[in-house]
Amino acid sequence: MAIPSKVPLGFRELTEASGFAAANGPWFEKIDGDRVIRGFLPGPQHANALGIVHGGMLAAFIDSAMGTAVLHTLNRRAVTVRMSLDYLGPGRVGDWLQAEGEVVGHDEHMAQVRGRLYGPRHEVLAGLGVFSLLSRHRKLTRRG
């Protein structure tokens, strides 16, 4: 598949996505040292009635970036228990949007993660999440 030209250098498409992520993708990822940055290029299918990116899509995307930060930083899979989001500015259709997470605290069972989602001109969404860490021994079952 041809990668849209607005995708910055170093991002790879998450081709293993299924279900909701696949239906609302493609999503891209770049690993930059300690950081994992996710990005996507919103189209009309991501828009709301105002023609800007739907808050639910932005929520889904920042959540995925914050969960990935847990995996990358702690090498543990995690599920979201709580997510708090503040909408700071509109996400524009056609603008490349990026999201990333930072693990700010954790113990054996839980991790606290700060997230941000931003466009080329301004911050779009600020997040604070609590993630439950899955057992190190548990295999993630994939269905479908």
Added chain:
Amino acid sequence: MLQDDPPDGFLRIDFDRDRPETTFNSHIGTLYAKRGAKGTRDEFVLGFRVHQHMCNPAGGLHGGMMMTVADLVGTMGGGTLVGLRKFLPTVSMTFDFVAPARVGDWVEGRAEVVRQTRSLLFTNIYLTVGDEKFLRASQIAKIPSGEGLSFGKARLDRSAAGAAAPSR
């Protein structure tokens, strides 16, 4: 193939009337709404059937889908409860993911208005399967000054339901 098979009283929400392209609310799947008697728990109920394309790799309803629907229940449902037909932009939301939902489940979402000020609407939102709550959310939405945009072009599609449709 899994059918939506909505329970009695639910009508498909037509988000994109006269719009050339499908927007997110239609893209994520068919969403339904039911309007019950004023002041009752069912005054506004949003509903949908969980399909595979709404799920995560583990086979549960994706958190992003839960958040999208809860956002909509707060702005569209909460707005309806207080008699606003404007588009209410979301300012802030908090979600607690208390349980999963699975393919085939019929999900319902209800909003409770906590307080309405001149410029803000505070709501609590629950998503349920049967009697089980699986998502708790709280929302602050902005009430735009002036007339603002009406809630997109969303209308309940009465064409399929005929006389069974509840009146607004």
